[in-house]
Amino acid sequence: MSDDAQTPYSNLSPDAVLNAVERSGWRCDGRQLALNSFENRVYQIGLEDGSFVVAKFYRTGRWSDAAILEEHRFTQELAALELPVVPPLVTAAGETLFHDGNFRVALFPRRGGRTPDLEHGETLKRIGRLMGRMHGVAAQRPFEHRETLDIQSFAIDSYQFLLSSGFVPPALEQAYQSLAETLVAQAQGCFERAGNFQSIRLHGDCHAGNILWTDEGPHFVDFDDARMGPAIQDLWMCLSGDREERAVQMNHLLDGYETFFEFDYRQLHLIEALRTLRMIHYAAWIARRWADPAFPRAFPWFDGPRYWDEHILALREQSALMDEQPLSLLVS
Structure with a gap:
């Protein structure tokens, strides 16, 4: 396995994260928070209008582009029927998945919430x-x-x-x-x-x-x-x-x-x-x-x-x- 596949995020600096989001069409204000994820790298990014997006950088070699897009279409299909899921945002180019250097990236709206009480x-x-x-x-x-x-x-x-x-x-x-x-x-x-x-x-x-x-x-x-x-x-x-x-x-x-x-x-x-x-x-x-x-x-x-x-x-x-x-x- 190549070094890039073993350590795919070695070049993913904070600046690289912000630059990828901006190149997708969203203007960042510099706020950035790494969220809990090991398989991929996921960040909450502040935008100039005061809102937030969640940027997901997919791990190299795990899923093909076709498989990732199939996941995106599934959540879009569910959301279109008013099921409460979080589908990806569509970029200015009409994409839900885009490439930025060696990274494949998708953006999502931020949706908060608390852990449900599964004993109730x-x-x-x-x-x-x-x-x-x-x-x-x-x-x-x-x-x-x-x-x-x-x-x-x-x-x-x-x-x-x-x-x-x-x-x-x-x-x-x-x-x-x-x-x-x-x-x-x-x-x-x-x-x-x-x-x-x-x-x-x-x-x-x-x-x-x-x-x-x-x-x-x-x-x-x-x-x-x-x-x-x-x-x-x-x-x-x-x-x-x-x-x-x-x-x-x-x-x-x-x-x-x-x-x-x-x-x-x-x-x-x-x-x-x-x-x-x-x-x-x-x-x-x-x-x-x-x-x-x-x-x-x-x-x-x-x-x-x-x-x-x-x-x-x-x-x-x-x-x-x-x-x-x-x-x-x-x-x-």
Whole structure:
């Protein structure tokens, strides 16, 4: 991999950020704030009229231009139907994605909000209604240029990369490989029990940090991980607590969700499998980005033996959970 791909933001200075925004047609006043993002680089930029935009500099090599534009069109499609999402701004040249030197950049309106209270039933019902509306639109056509959430890319490719990366301590390599192979087989069993489910366009990373709440209700941000997959992927990350608590929360979500889109209850078999895939993929994501100086600073514990002991323990717990029956819900 080239040095540019390993450290793509080494030349992204504050002046370069402002110059890129100005070349896209917006006049800056010099205010600039780096926002929390590791995969890409995202900045809040002040404009001369006193307003703000959010500038997103996409990581080199992750998505093709066609895949990024497909994400943009998806959010524009949702916004046109009055769903509360944040589509990109259109530049003076009529573009949502533009190139500035080696960088690909998109601008977004600033939309604030607070983290929703996911333990409150009415909050979950409102989020469920929004997800149901979104999935009703998403199911109408597939992505053509974005990936699919599957076992191969999220689990097999990920654990094999980790074993070849040198991050897994040698004393744990055999145990990690054996456990990963077991988890893959269990996840495949969960997918088989879920049957031939419909794969739809997803937000893909619908945790509480990407659902912002205002007085008007929830809105979704950051569709960077949008991909094809089962609808349950956009639901399960709103769940927390013990099994009984998660069942109650899922009932609230689906109470709102099924107002607009029918849920395939066989997909409940996928929840722990998808959680397992996410955990393996997350570890591989950090390892793949380790040459980016932001990652050792943000995850200093990653290359230590304690992390891997805890990671393996958490995965063993997932192995037990995948053998359990799925959540029991009140099916209406």
